[in-house]
Amino acid sequence: MPAHPVLQQADIARALTRIAHEILESNRGPSGLVLLGIPSRGVPLAKRLAEQLNEISHADVPWGSLDVTLYRDDLARNRTRTPSPTLLPPGGIDDAVVVLVDDVLYSGRTIRAALDALVDVGRPRAVRLAVLVDRGHRELPIRPDFVGKNLPSARDERVNVNLEELDGEDSVTIGSEGTRA
Amino acid sequence: MRHLLSTRDLTRDDAIAILDVAEDMAQVAGREVKKLPALRGKTVVNLFFEDSTRTRISFEAAAKRLSADVINFSAKGSSVSKGESLKDTAQTLAAIGADAVVVRHGASGAPRVLADGGWIDAGIVNAGDGTHEHPTQALLDAFTIRRRLHGGLSRGRGLDGVSVAIVGDVLHSRVARSNIWLLTSLGATVRLVAPPTLLPVGIDDWPVEVSYDLDESLHLGQTVVMMLRIQTERMHAAFFPNAREYSRRWGLDDRRLAALGEDTIVMHPGPMNRGLEISSTAADSPGSTVREQVTNGVAVRMAVLYLLLSGGVQS
Numbered sequence: 035m036p037a038h039p040v041l042q043q044a045d046i047a048r049a050l051t052r053i054a055h056e057i058l059e060s061n062r063g064p065s066g067l068v069l070l071g072i073p074s075r076g077v078p079l080a081k082r083l084a085e086q087l088n089e090i091s092h093a094d095v096p097w098g099s100l101d102v103t104l105y106r107d108d109l110a111r112n113r114t115r116t117p118s119p120t121l122l123p124p125g126g127i128d129d130a131v132v133v134l135v136d137d138v139l140y141s142g143r144t145i146r147a148a149l150d151a152l153v154d155v156g157r158p159r160a161v162r163l164a165v166l167v168d169r170g171h172r173e174l175p176i177r178p179d180f181v182g183k184n185l186p187s188a189r190d191e192r193v194n195v196n197l198e199e200l201d202g203e204d205s206v207t208i209g210s211e212g213t214r215a
Numbered sequence: 216m217r218h219l220l221s222t223r224d225l226t227r228d229d230a231i232a233i234l235d236v237a238e239d240m241a242q243v244a245g246r247e248v249k250k251l252p253a254l255r256g257k258t259v260v261n262l263f264f265e266d267s268t269r270t271r272i273s274f275e276a277a278a279k280r281l282s283a284d285v286i287n288f289s290a291k292g293s294s295v296s297k298g299e300s301l302k303d304t305a306q307t308l309a310a311i312g313a314d315a316v317v318v319r320h321g322a323s324g325a326p327r328v329l330a331d332g333g334w335i336d337a338g339i340v341n342a343g344d345g346t347h348e349h350p351t352q353a354l355l356d357a358f359t360i361r362r363r364l365h366g367g368l369s370r371g372r373g374l375d376g377v378s379v380a381i382v383g384d385v386l387h388s389r390v391a392r393s394n395i396w397l398l399t400s401l402g403a404t405v406r407l408v409a410p411p412t413l414l415p416v417g418i419d420d421w422p423v424e425v426s427y428d429l430d431e432s433l434h435l436g437q438t439v440v441m442m443l444r445i446q447t448e449r450m451h452a453a454f455f456p457n458a459r460e461y462s463r464r465w466g467l468d469d470r471r472l473a474a475l476g477e478d479t480i481v482m483h484p485g486p487m488n489r490g491l492e493i494s495s496t497a498a499d500s501p502g503s504t505v506r507e508q509v510t511n512g513v514a515v516r517m518a519v520l521y522l523l524l525s526g527g528v529q530s
Contacts, residue, residue, distance in 0.1 A: 101239065104253040104281075104521070114216075114526030116232065117239040119370075154248040 037194060037209025040185060046166065046204045049182030050079070053164050054086035056180050061131055064093035066159065068130040070100040072148055073118035075137035078199040079166060083135060096123030100134070100155075105147035120155065127156040133180075137195040139165040142176035167206055169193050216522045218330045218339040222350045222397035227373060230401055233518050234358050235370050240521070241514035243280060251517075254283035257314040257524050262304070263342070264290040264320045269485055269509060270342050270352070274317045277516035283524070286313070301325065302334050309335035315524055316340070323347035323389075338523040346387050346449070352484055353393035355515040357401055359504050360439055362511070363480050375402035380432050382408040383443035383465060383492050386415050387450070390484045391443055395423055408432045410465060412454040429465050433475065440475065441482040442467050442493045462491055472497040480504055 071080030084097035103117040164180035169187040259278040315338040323345030330339040343349040406424040
């Protein structure tokens with residue numbers, strides 16, 4: 035079965051705008067917010083969300099990236115993964131409300147690793163989770179605070195998120211294992 | 216990566232990949248919690264048949280920062296002094312359940328024997344074997360040069376256009392050999408400067424220029440001047456008339472230091488013989504990376520241990 039599209043460029047933009055509004059509503063404004071994207075596709079999403087937040091609230095919300103590779107629980111089982119840089123905003127994350135940003139939420143294991151990585155670089159006041167797509171099948175008690183799209187999927191399906199910055203176009207597709215749009 | 220025995224085995228891409236992972240590892244040193252859980256439950260054995268301060272401490276710090284368990288073994292005070300063979304020692308380590316063995320040995324090729332012997336299934340890291348190779352030292356040297364030249368923009372880069380003069384006791388130096396292979400695959404040019412008696416036989420096919428004249432070589436303008444230690448413990452013959460003459464002709468003294476370009480990087484793998492191959496002023500000058508090299512050594516060794524020990528499927 036070929037991969038078929040779920041979200042187009044405009045849908046992704048709309049989802050991010052809505053998430054930005056939801057973040058501002060739940061945080062009662064932009065103060066104290068720090069967005070941290072999880073590499074690789076969480077990072078451009080965090081940057082875009084920060085730009086949206088700044089546009090809506092005329093603030094300067096800091097954003098960065100948080101690498102979780104070295105905190106994963108499957109390092110001994112899978113192929114060697116190369117870490118990506120962790121880049122924190124100059125003010126750090128102590129006492130901030132950190133919003134973790136990722137493209138797809140699936141088992142929840144990446145987020146578990148991210149929570150571990152986070153406590154090693156500082157002590158945020160609160161941690162929230164924003165994802166573009168929640169495809170279900172959680173293996174850990176982890177729940178997103180902000181979701182772009184709930185996408186019911188089978189375990190053997192593959193959800194691909196493509197972003198302009200890394201893949202040349204914005205789209206989300208779902209297909210059988212191994213197909214890549 | 217299964218073992219790290221020689222920088223000759225590393226392609227340019229392999230080497231850049233290791234240096235890039237080391238960039239990530241170096242970030243950890245600046246944090247409050249200097250620890251990563253990546254190698255939890257793995258056992259790293261430091262198997263040292265030769266004396267070492269820097270390398271052993273550096274590997275120990277690297278393994279501990281990655282949460283591995285570390286067992287230090289030095290031949291002095293072990294059953295090796297009762298005549299135990301390398302094979303029996305290896306089998307003992309295998310029985311203990313070592314996942315990686317960092318080995319330093321006076322005999323060239325000892326790490327290769329451990330890797331190919333079939334006595335132990337662990338990943339082997341060569342931490343210096345005789346006069347053969349010392350790959351992690353070369354990697355940390357390359358990392359240090361790259362960082363000095365490119366700072367935060369180091370990732371993904373080689374050392375193209377960089378000229379390195381390696382000066383001194385090339386004959387006995389495993390650091391020089393590892394650096395020659397690594398730096399040239401990263402795109403640098405290497406010039407060996409030494410008295411003829413301290414150059415090995417058969418270097419005609421090495422990818423290097425050779426000179427007997429330090430002043431002439433420095434005059435050409437080098438990006439990096441790497442001074443080697445005079446290894447008196449391996450010298451069983453007279454290779455130069457006396458220390459004073461060596462120092463005058465091949466040492467980095469204050470006069471030569473003053474003549475260097477402002478940006479010239481001065482390196483030394485340590486331990487230094489101050490006043491012999493390098494003057495104190497040169498060793499402590501702003502261009503000197505001696506202490507940076509030690510700091511970077513931990514990050515580079517973390518990268519090597521991580522790449523060796525993570526991944527159930529070996530790539």
